[in-house]
Amino acid sequence: MDVETLLKVNNLHVSFSTYAGKVQAVRGVNLYLKKGETLAIVGESGSGKSVTSKSIMRLLPSNSAQIEDGEILFEGRDLANLPEREMEKIRGSEISMIFQDPMTALNPTMTIGNQIIESLLIHQKLNKTQALQKAIELLKLVGIPNAETRVKQFPHQFSGGMRQRVVIAIALACNPKVLIADEPTTALDVTIQAQILDLMKDIQKKMGTSIIIITHDLGVVANIADRVAVMYAGKIVETGTVEEVFYNPQHPYTWGLLGSMPNMETKEDLIAIPGSPPDLINPPKGDPFAERNEFALKVDYLREPPMFKLTETHYAATWLLHGKAPKIERPLKLDKKRLTVTKPVQKDAIEITVPNEPLIEVKNLKKYFNIGKNELLRAVDNLTFDIYKGETLGLVGESGCGKSTTGRTLMKLYEATEGEVLFQKEAVHGKKNSSELKQFNRKVQMIFQDPYASLNPRKTVADIIAEGIDIHGLAKTKEDRRQRVYELLETVGLNRDHANRYPHEFSGGQRQRIGIARALAVEPEFIIADEPISALDVSIQAQVVNLMKKLQKERGLTYLFIAHDLSMIKHISDRVGVMYLGSMVELASSDDLYNEPLHPYTQALLSAVPVPDPMREKSRERIILEGDLPSPSNPPSGCRFRTRCPHAIETCAKMAPEWKEAKPNHWVACHIINS
């Protein structure tokens, strides 16, 4: 171990005992971390990335997890075999950790001051006054205003982004040499994510901390990492500097991961990785990725590939790199995609077809919720837009902006407070008799966010899918019903055998396919998809998005696609509406919106999205929005965005901006933009 190397993991094996058997979660991981660098471990859920990081901290549940083999060398000591007492001295002082969900990572009954000073009192033996002084300094360091008063407050008095800053302050308290961040921004909104990533980079610069960041988001990796390790099925399959891995990927799994990420410039189908990760109770004998790899060789199924060295830093474990392996060209799309990043290609004019027949017309729609004590939550305030037949309208915004409420109100799951929604020229809200209602319900369907919670666990897949068919009497006979279920299953890429199984037998991606089949069962014209892919892994997301696009083409469906992921929404939508705090700030064709965003909020939102391209990511200027979202029950006067807007002028506080067509088919609500 040379002087520069701080941490080295050799041949780490970790297993979990479960009722079903022993899960080999980590199978021979090697990695190292140098002083002051950021290493990203990337992979999908179940790849073993979190387990690896928790093994370094020895934070695995002691009754079920076991480090079977390997060593974790840190400053000459092997952490894998250190007694618990010694380990306690290292945790929080030498190595510390940031967790994924800031809403649950803090003790709700303790002031944040006490939570920060805890490790100072233990490790640095400071007295309480000194420790509190240090806590205030730390809060200032992580950018929390009014640190002196905030230090005495409890976690529930902080917003999500602020809590994550507190979590970082706790981790930094003893000035650790290594900071492990386990999905630190996954639970945060994109503008807050940008703030936190910035903060982490800033802290690294100031304190020289080495960072290991665990993430599934390649954009985040490109933004923050110096080196990357790609994990799959408990192994590192490729590792190298970010540039090497992003611009010269060698492992087919890395190709798949990069290909399944949409970027802002392409409209082509995403490269989905077929299938799902292997079961680690009985890991496959050869290359674990062989099953899903279209370039798999015979040897892949028989023998595990070793790490082939490409450069001093770049290694990949695939037989394709063996001297005798056939030469395989990297999928062209991938290279093209990267090329287009540097010089965006002009879209053909034909692509922007101006649709003219509105399927849904929304006029001054308002939806308020009574939250007691004479307080109103203005979830949706004055929306006006159309959805044209056959198009996909994307609705994007941060949490609490009212996008889901909009979707549900359109579907009449909520009654509108004011305004109207016309579906095929007929009012959706107001009194309806049951047959009218039934008719409407058949035409409009929904796909839900959480594929685990949205399927009744006690029903078979066939019954789940056919429920709508039964209600609307669409099948004459039992045989007809069965045939329809089979057809639907095949349409969404499942097969007939699945009909008699129960939801728990399926993976997340498969469940979402069942959800789509259920929505399609009644042959709807309009589908509202509320964050349909945000609970899925990247490679599975691409499968579902590709399926949805295919179905739209075949059946002429109209979609309202609600998401917080800007790159995915740009990829799937024809037009995109951006919402902020209950109102729509901009609506345009997706190309116009992404190429020439007019509203300052859209600009900030777009600039906050990390793209999977390290060079661009590291060179571009970000518009970082200050502060948090105001509360929708007490929104700012005039323009709601003005409190965070870098261009706010006096008028903004006085009156709400008008919803105007600034350019043809490009709507915006902002005072500083003239039509």
Added chain:
Amino acid sequence: MKKYFIIRVINILITLFIIATATFFLMKQLPGSPFDEEKLSNLSEEQRMEFYARYGLDKPLSQQYVLYMKNLVQGDLGESFYFKGQDVSTLIKNRIGPSALLGVQAVLLGFTIGIILGIVAAFRHNTMWDFSAMIVAVLGVSIPNFVFAALLQYYVGLKLGILPVAFWESYSSSIMPTIALSLMVIALIARFTRNEMLEVLQQDYMLTAKAKGVPPFKIIYKHAIRNALIPVITILGPIVVSLLTGSLVIENIFGVPGIGSLFVDSIKVNDYTTIMGLTLFYSAFFVLTMLIIDLLYGVIDPRIRISGAKE
């Protein structure tokens, strides 16, 4: 906070008013009488009227009710029909001592042991510790406390002869009834604490604490217990009330001159005023305990404190 408190107190008064009214009229509906009707029938009409007038029973029901309420507001629960010349409030005052002593001891003992068992069981989840603690809990719930009381009397009182069996003379008389009463509490609290503790141990902030290098024991008492106890407080109310107001069975078995046995006796003899007085006393005690517990929530859980302050 102040406003919240006032609203709660007003609510309590309304509750008590309704209970007083309901018990008054229900009592009057009961068949039978507190007096020996046979002996009364030997008296002359005049003497009998005089007798009724002494207890205010000669007036129409509505007037009796108004009078009762008037006295109640002044804190006068009336005179007992059975214990001649004794006020119901004095009766309760004289009898509450032993019941309260047993109750306080049983609550303290039950909570301490129950919480410790629960915590141990949770920390040694699925080990012998856990199983033994849960066996105790199941036994505590399933064995009726009079059976347990009888066992105690036989083995500790008779065989070992170290504690008085069934008379109330000194402090040592309170030990066995306390243990008998607390068994149920131990069982309930242990089970509840264990479940809450297991839940809390799964929380992310426990991992955060561990990642700070906090030693295991400190993690328990600084992070886990407080969070696990918040729901436990909820079941505190009913338990405290049932214990402090005396257990009918246990007091009878151990010969404790407490409020529980007073209740039993007064029901046996149709002593209206005492029954009404005791019912009201129980109710008042219950609602006050619930108020204290709700205030206690605020002390333990800062999230509740803040929302209370906003009100």
